Amino acid sequence: MTAPRVVVAGGHSAGHIEPTMNFADALRRVEPTAEITALGTVRGLDTTLVPARGYPLALIPPVPLPRGLSRALLQMPGELRDSVLAAGAVLDRVRAEVVVGFGGYVAAPAYLAARRRGLPIVVHEANALPGVANRLAARLTRRVFTAAPGVRLPNATAIGIPLRRAITGLDRAALRTAARQRFGLRTDGPVLVVTGGSQGAGTINAAVSGAAAALRAAGVQVLHITGPRHVVEVPDGDPPYVVVPYVDEMQYAYAAADFVVCRSGAMTCAELAAVGLPAAFVPLPLRGGEQRLNAEPIVAAGGALLVDDADLSPAWVETTLIPVLTGPGRIAGMSSRASAAGGPDAGAVLARHVLTVIAEHRARRR
Structure with a gap:
């Protein structure tokens, strides 16, 4: 398998960035050749936390979303449209094969940009109450994973939350x-x-x-x-x-x-x-x-x-x-x-799912 090209989207707050980076670390352990790019914004902690973990960071305009899905959101008003365009430019530049999103200000633009390009989307929701970005994404993909059972997202599979190796070990x-x-x-x-x-x-x-x-x-x-x-x-x-x-x-x-x-x-x-x-x-x-x-x-x-x-x-x-x-x-x-009440290493579990998604996507394109 040639190097998988993955864009991760979980920016702004530590609660989104930490599981995103933990997944990236797990993916590198499972597939050391993986090329991983993180989406972020200048408004949150992205510019501090992501480079500290050693991953390339691509900045896009932040889009704070309302708590509920709405017609205005789905019709892509100005701010969201600009952010989707910026996210799409990143996907094109790195030749992304999948978007793995964890919610937050950068996730919805990444999901919509991936959808436009026919790229597979993988969603992870860490919280018991899903945010609006992941609720939107769950309408765009069947590859939805959660931290715990009972989270109200369609097609969701509970796997836990990706954690640092220092914790899981x-x-x-x-x-x-x-x-x-x-x-x-x-x-x-x-x-x-x-x-x-x-x-x-x-x-x-x-x-x-x-x-x-x-x-x-x-x-x-x-x-x-x-x-x-x-x-x-x-x-x-x-x-x-x-x-x-x-x-x-x-x-x-x-x-x-x-x-x-x-x-x-x-x-x-x-x-x-x-x-x-x-x-x-x-x-x-x-x-x-x-x-x-x-x-x-x-x-x-x-x-x-x-x-x-x-x-x-x-x-x-x-x-x-x-x-x-x-x-x-x-x-x-x-x-x-x-x-x-805990579970297996969710980062490794999610990494293997993502690699399977990439392999399936490549097979369809042949």
Whole structure:
């Protein structure tokens, strides 16, 4: 098979870019000769995150789409038309054989440009509530994949979310001691990791830091990742309560942890299931309940707790969370059930599907 030529479209936000790049990495592992070009815009994180992963980036005008499909969208008003033309120029220049889209501002133009050229389209939806770009694409192709069952897209097959190799290959037990030492934690005793996503979460920060004394009294260590815009002050003491603004390599935080308090973005849910970490999910109370839906399969499996943002408080940490953290049998059981809620390496699964699609497309053109 000659080098497959693939355009990936999942730009603007980290929630779209990360699975896009993880898929690209998986495709390179399955087929090292693959030529991969990423579509992006200057408005989002594309110009930072994509080059850092080593992939060529082609910029097109961003098209923020409405939440619902509409006649105006399908009739391609001016902004969308210009972006489709720009995306089409990229497809022609790199002689693309397939477009693999993950939603976001660049996906709809890429899908429409591919459709005009008779190129196959492969769609991956990471969230429980699909965005408008992927809902549009699901009308244009039968090759639709989702992170979890039950996502309302036609012809969808659930495969999980493409994750970094550092996550899918993580041996938490083997890395535990080194990971804890990396953050200044003791090598023994329960460790709680707290994170609100890349920007942090004020509610989570206030609730857990407010229970710092109770956590210490219970012998629980804490690695608290606040987000770069938040300041959390906790007095020095023992066991350690370590506060950091950001962690670049989350596999070390996961290896150090026994339990996590976090938001329930699609990527976070997938990573915790992949490494078998139980969690207390605190869904972001926006976006139509999307984060709650992301968390529900793991909660239903018994691998996580679910607490509303409005109900999270230092009192909840003391009365509900600490008894879990100090019960090794409870944590072990939740860890096992969290693992069961995960799945195989979705990046490799999707990569093999894409290569099959390219082979079929080439056979039709002969």
